[in-house]
Amino acid sequence: MRRASYCFLRTALRRRHFRSAPKMDDSSSSSSERYRFNPTLAWDAEVEDYFIKAYGADHFARISKSLTHPSSYSCIRVNTLKTTSDSVIKKLVSMLDHKITGGADIDAREQIVVTDFDHSTEEQSLNETSTPLDPSLDHGSVQVSGDNVELVCKCPYLGLDNVVFVQGSGPHLLWYEGQSGKAMKEVIISRKCAEAVLRGAQIYVPGVLACSAHVEKGELVAVSVGVEQRGSDGSWGVGITRGTVLQGSESDPHYCERKGLYIGQGTALMSRASIFRASKGIAVEMSHRVYRLPSFHDVLKGEIFLQNLPSIVTAHVLEPQEGEKILDMCAAPGGKTTAIAILMKDKGEVVACDRSHNKVMDIMKLATEMGLTCINAYKLDALKSVCQVKEILDVGVEILDLEVLNPVVTGTVGSPNGEMMNDDITKCRNGTKLMQTGNSRKTDTKKQLNQSEDRMKAVHKRNGPGRNHCMGGRVRTSKGHFPNSFDRVLLDAPCSALGLRPRLFAGEETLESLMHHARYQRRMFDRAVQLVRPGGVIVYSTCTINPGENEALVRYALDKYEFLSLAAQNPRIGGPGLVGRCDLFDGKYVEEWLTESEAKLVQRFDPSSTLDTIGFFIAKFNVGQKEI
Numbered sequence: 004m005r006r007a008s009y010c011f012l013r014t015a016l017r018r019r020h021f022r023s024a025p026k027m028d029d030s031s032s033s034s035s036e037r038y039r040f041n042p043t044l045a046w047d048a049e050v051e052d053y054f055i056k057a058y059g060a061d062h063f064a065r066i067s068k069s070l071t072h073p074s075s076y077s078c079i080r081v082n083t084l085k086t087t088s089d090s091v092i093k094k095l096v097s098m099l100d101h102k103i104t105g106g107a108d109i110d111a112r113e114q115i116v117v118t119d120f121d122h123s124t125e126e127q128s129l130n131e132t133s134t135p136l137d138p139s140l141d142h143g144s145v146q147v148s149g150d151n152v153e154l155v156c157k158c159p160y161l162g163l164d165n166v167v168f169v170q171g172s173g174p175h176l177l178w179y180e181g182q183s184g185k186a187m188k189e190v191i192i193s194r195k196c197a198e199a200v201l202r203g204a205q206i207y208v209p210g211v212l213a214c215s216a217h218v219e220k221g222e223l224v225a226v227s228v229g230v231e232q233r234g235s236d237g238s239w240g241v242g243i244t245r246g247t248v249l250q251g252s253e254s255d256p257h258y259c260e261r262k263g264l265y266i267g268q269g270t271a272l273m274s275r276a277s278i279f280r281a282s283k284g285i286a287v288e289m290s291h292r293v294y295r296l297p298s299f300h301d302v303l304k305g306e307i308f309l310q311n312l313p314s315i316v317t318a319h320v321l322e323p324q325e326g327e328k329i330l331d332m333c334a335a336p337g338g339k340t341t342a343i344a345i346l347m348k349d350k351g352e353v354v355a356c357d358r359s360h361n362k363v364m365d366i367m368k369l370a371t372e373m374g375l376t377c378i379n380a381y382k383l384d385a386l387k388s389v390c391q392v393k394e395i396l397d398v399g400v401e402i403l404d405l406e407v408l409n410p411v412v413t414g415t416v417g418s419p420n421g422e423m424m425n426d427d428i429t430k431c432r433n434g435t436k437l438m439q440t441g442n443s444r445k446t447d448t449k450k451q452l453n454q455s456e457d458r459m460k461a462v463h464k465r466n467g468p469g470r471n472h473c474m475g476g477r478v479r480t481s482k483g484h485f486p487n488s489f490d491r492v493l494l495d496a497p498c499s500a501l502g503l504r505p506r507l508f509a510g511e512e513t514l515e516s517l518m519h520h521a522r523y524q525r526r527m528f529d530r531a532v533q534l535v536r537p538g539g540v541i542v543y544s545t546c547t548i549n550p551g552e553n554e555a556l557v558r559y560a561l562d563k564y565e566f567l568s569l570a571a572q573n574p575r576i577g578g579p580g581l582v583g584r585c586d587l588f589d590g591k592y593v594e595e596w597l598t599e600s601e602a603k604l605v606q607r608f609d610p611s612s613t614l615d616t617i618g619f620f621i622a623k624f625n626v627g628q629k630e631i
């Protein structure tokens with residue numbers, strides 16, 4: 004890693020360990036131990052053994068610990084078609100400054116600095132990256148410095164000048180004494196709610212599990228987490244009935260289990276009674292957090308997108324070119340889709356698919372917000388994404404020229420490039436001759452789509468929007484794509500997500516469920532191989548630390564398809580992949596990973612490394628001539 008970036012992260016780490024406000028006496032009384040945030044991640048025993056074999060006990064312990072807290076910085080991708088990183092930095096600094104003077108969110112004693120990287124004495128001692136620091140980068144000028152600073156700066160890695168880092172802080176040690184030395188009233192929140200709060204969210208009504216008696220609106224409460232515990236029958240459960248009254252004493256249910264699971268304090272925006280009566284709304288507004296990350300909700304909409312660094316890297320590794328046709332097979336909510344479209348300068352086509360209707364709506368919403376027009380989003384199951392040309396031919400349809408299927412209609416239900424839509428397929432099955440020439444095809448299709456839209460409108464008027472249309476919009480449903488029809492394919496696969504941070508419980512995944520994810524991903528990868536053209540590129544990525552979904556998928560791909568080869572990645576910031584193999588199920592199953600040379604070509608983001616990112620994996624494949 005280059006010196007400058009190393010210094011940024013080193014500074015971040017130093018802050019992580021030593022900044023604390025307000026401070027607590029470290030001569031740890033039992034009460035200070037109780038009120039710390041020091042969680043231990045629970046794993047299924049077999050999964051833990053497997054990961055220990057993969058990483059070694061010490062390394063896995065570090066990974067496991069890192070997963071329990073958020074990264075020390077937020078990563079923002081700039082929409083370079085609308086603005087520049089410099090302009091975003093200026094706006095963010097002025098917003099954060101304003102927040103300070105306005106007294107909101109951030110402690111009044113905190114200050115912000117646009118930092119210059121420290122080019123001084125540090126040796127290039129870390130090996131996660133070989134990316135040279137771009138000497139032309141303008142890192143901004145030092146404006147303010149102080150004991151407590153927030154940092155806003157450009158990402159230091161070459162090729163990622165569309166990325167801005169905003170420094171967070173923590174863990175902070177907090178006083179949990181109430182007025183006149185009495186214990187503060189408390190709320191216990193669900194684990195999922197707590198993970199969101201650690202990322203900067205507020206506490207919404209459904210997330211509250213239990214609350215002290217007589218909490219009134221405006222009262223300060225201590226916030227702790229109800230994390231799943233192993234029951235006597237071996238199953239995991241929280242075991243707190245929603246609405247439980249907390250007495251604040253050791254006789255409270257789960258009192259002991261919450262030791263080290265306090266994530267901060269907040270002001271109740273509702274009384275206890277209202278919290279458990281209401282169905283929505285903010286129950287508690289956090290005022291003091293163990294980790295502080297600035298919230299970017301609704302900030303600079305369309306100009307920026309909050310995204311994990313490895314996800315941004317994935318879009319760059321795909322190297323999309325202007326004018327190309329790219330498939331994003333599992334695209335929602337559209338983070339990588341929009342990153343790809345911007346790298347293509349909105350020229351060409353990004354076909355973004357997801358199997359969930361509402362998630363496809365999210366992609367469309369994001370694309371509109373970012374002003375991107377080259378994205379066509381569809382509801383489509385990746386496992387059914389290869390169009391059965393034979394089936395169409397069987398019913399007597401002449402496919403004369405695939406180009407005829409090129410876009411002819413704009414608007415919400417337009418026919419996309421090479422895309423077989425529901426209406427088209429229905430006509431094929433009925434034996435209608437689909438292919439017509441030029442304008443007549445355009446007019447017919449437009450008419451048919453308008454009629455179909457009118458029919459849908461009439462149905463909705465009669466029956467209401469329906470479960471799948473709760474957001475009031477429509478999405479296009481695709482019946483699949485023709486083989487060899489994409490220049491590049493991204494498979495950002497659904498996975499066990501065991502790299503996501505912060506994570507306070509991991510016991511839900513078993514060896515069987517991990518194997519299930521791996522099988523599902525292989526089937527999807529097979530579709531990706533069919534859809535990409537010879538000479539094209541496939542990028543495969545996951546947000547898990549599980550080698551079975553990462554290196555083992557690459558092994559499967561290379562062994563099954565001789566025409567695939569691993570390609571070098573740019574930018575390269577993560578570390579190498581895992582080499583070798585692993586025995587599972589008492590030696591009944593052997594999972595094969597990579598060779599030394601293959602391992603150097605994939606990119607693995609280790610959450611315990613100084614990069615301080617989520618756990619992530621990227622493999623890039625060049626596609627040679629496919630056998631007929």
Ligand SMILES: C[S@@+](CC[C@H](N)C(=O)[O-])C[C@H]1O[C@@H](n2cnc3c(N)ncnc32)[C@H](O)[C@@H]1O
Pocket residue numbers: 314332333334335336337338339340356357358359362383384385386495496497498
């Ligand atoms: C890791 S997320 C994708 C994140 C996305 N690429 C981004 O960067 O914003 C995986 C997505 O796969 C979708 N998914 C799961 N199974 C699928 C399937 N069989 N076909 C298509 N999408 C699927 C999920 O709905 C989810 O949105």
